[in-house]
Amino acid sequence: MEETNKFQTDSNHSLISPIRCSHPDAERWNGRYQSDGKYQQQGHPSQLLQDFAYLLPPGGVVLDAAAGVGLNALFAAQQGMKVVALDISEVGLRLLRQKAAELGVVVDTAVFDLITPYFPPNCVDVLLNFRFLERAAFPAYRQALRPGGLLFFETFVHTEAGDTPTYLLEPGELPQAFADFEIVHSVETAVRGPRSGKWRDIAQLIARKKGD
Numbered sequence: 035m036e037e038t039n040k041f042q043t044d045s046n047h048s049l050i051s052p053i054r055c056s057h058p059d060a061e062r063w064n065g066r067y068q069s070d071g072k073y074q075q076q077g078h079p080s081q082l083l084q085d086f087a088y089l090l091p092p093g094g095v096v097l098d099a100a101a102g103v104g105l106n107a108l109f110a111a112q113q114g115m116k117v118v119a120l121d122i123s124e125v126g127l128r129l130l131r132q133k134a135a136e137l138g139v140v141v142d143t144a145v146f147d148l149i150t151p152y153f154p155p156n157c158v159d160v161l162l163n164f165r166f167l168e169r170a171a172f173p174a175y176r177q178a179l180r181p182g183g184l185l186f187f188e189t190f191v192h193t194e195a196g197d198t199p200t201y202l203l204e205p206g207e208l209p210q211a212f213a214d215f216e217i218v219h220s221v222e223t224a225v226r227g228p229r230s231g232k233w234r235d236i237a238q239l240i241a242r243k244k245g246d
């Protein structure tokens with residue numbers, strides 16, 4: 035089986051796309067992106083990213099993990115960042131590339147499984163994780179960020195009693211998981227979905243890797 039979870043770096047430590055292949059969940063996400071016309075339209079990047087865009091280091095490398103159709107990746111590229119977008123859905127990434135061409139920006143894309151990822155140490159300035167949770171990827175996020183690099187994280191929180199789906203955070207979990215980082219912003223609140231407009235409980239974290 036081909037490997038989808040390894041990056042290599044060239045001599046400048048820039049990211050090179052890994053080999054492409056399929057993933058069991060990719061079919062579901064590909065179908066959704068293909069059949070639901072809302073994904074063909076322009077949506078809004080995360081308000082968190084917009085509000086804290088001033089923290090983005092000019093010209094830095096941004097890794098958008100589980101980028102989907104890339105609302106946040108495109109926004110970062112429009113801010114002059116070098117952006118790499120990863121997702122298991124090649125359809126989502128194709129829509130992202132089409133939108134990037136329309137907007138006149140460049141975003142590198144790679145089909146990539148974040149369940150057991152490997153990233154080389156200290157290769158990105160900013161890591162984006164929006165509306166996606168794969169706890170097994172946390173060590174790789176930690177490794178990929180350069181000292182001083184920023185993690186932007188926003189995803190859904192489990193707020194009611196009962197079973198916790200694995201893709202929902204527990205209240206307070208996010209700042210605890212990155213307690214070794216400098217916490218710049220940490221909030222649990224309700225926000226509207228970028229396309230559905232539905233209110234959802236979410237946790238937001240912006241955290242800086244120490245050691246700069």
Ligand SMILES: C[S@@+](CC[C@H](N)C(=O)[O-])C[C@H]1O[C@@H](n2cnc3c(N)ncnc32)[C@H](O)[C@@H]1O
Pocket residue numbers: 059060063099100101102103104105106120121122123126146147148149163164165166168
């Ligand atoms: C709710 S969407 C979020 C997309 C984008 N981050 C945003 O906020 O608009 C979740 C994304 O996670 C991707 N995904 C699911 N499992 C994944 C995995 N194991 N590795 C990489 N991407 C995955 C899906 O294909 C989908 O695009």
